Amino acid sequence: MAENLGVKNAKWDKRDGYKVSRDCYNSYFYIVEDSDTQPIDKFILHGTKFTKYLDGGSALHLNLSEHLSKKQYRNLLDVAMINKCPYWTINVPSTVCNDCGYISKNYLDHCPKCGSKNIDFVTRVIGYLKRVSKFATERIKEAKKRCFAKCNK
Ligand SMILES: [Zn+2]
Numbered sequence: 001m002a003e004n005l006g007v008k009n010a011k012w013d014k015r016d017g018y019k020v021s022r023d024c025y026n027s028y029f030y031i032v033e034d035s036d037t038q039p040i041d042k043f044i045l046h047g048t049k050f051t052k053y054l055d056g057g058s059a060l061h062l063n064l065s066e067h068l069s070k071k072q073y074r075n076l077l078d079v080a081m082i083n084k085c086p087y088w089t090i091n092v093p094s095t096v097c098n099d100c101g102y103i104s105k106n107y108l109d110h111c112p113k114c115g116s117k118n119i120d121f122v123t124r125v126i127g128y129l130k131r132v133s134k135f136a137t138e139r140i141k142e143a144k145k146r147c148f149a150k151c152n153k
Contacts, residue, residue, distance in 0.1 A: 007138040024138040027059065039064070040079055046085030060088035065107050065148035067092050093121040093148070096131065107148060119137040 006025040012019045029045040030037045039062055044050075046060035068076070068090075080088055095104045095110035098118045110117045121132040123143075132143050 004136050006142075007136050021143065024136075024142040026142060028061065029058070032063070032141070032142070033147055035149075037147075039076070039149050041096075043079045043083045043085045043088070046088060049083070051086075058087065060085055062088060063089045063146050063148045064090055064092050065150050067105065072129055082114045083121040089124065091123050091148075093123045093132070094129070095115070096120045 006024065006027075009025050010020050026032060029050070030042060042060055042062060046058055050057045052123060059149070062076075070117045076090075079085075092105070093107045095106060095108040095111070096119060097103075097114060097116055097147070099116040100111060100114040100119055102111055102113040103122075104112055111119055111128055124130075132140060135143060
């Protein structure tokens, strides 16, 4: 699976003597832990202004901390069209309580039902949902660094 390829590629590059600043590569055009890169900047980076030079395609994985309103989603469609960003998706992690089983569609630090901090996150991976705790070890570390943009409604 491509999710594990980022770990393998980083290991291979290290082994071959390249400078590798992280243990897991990803397909983002920006630093995932950088909270200064705004969602619209990400559409620009993944638009044809830059992607026209690629032969392998690209996909913007827009990490958000919360779901948007219908109007906000429509505005993002406009932003994608203006920047000719052909392929993009939104990731808003859901929270799963490992104690009571409650599932929230929001990205939380505790269970809103029982208060437990024994929680896991579920995120979309290539069209299906997967627990972050089931990722490869290095991918879990990388996922914890991801910045999920906060949006004002
Ligand atoms: Zn709970």
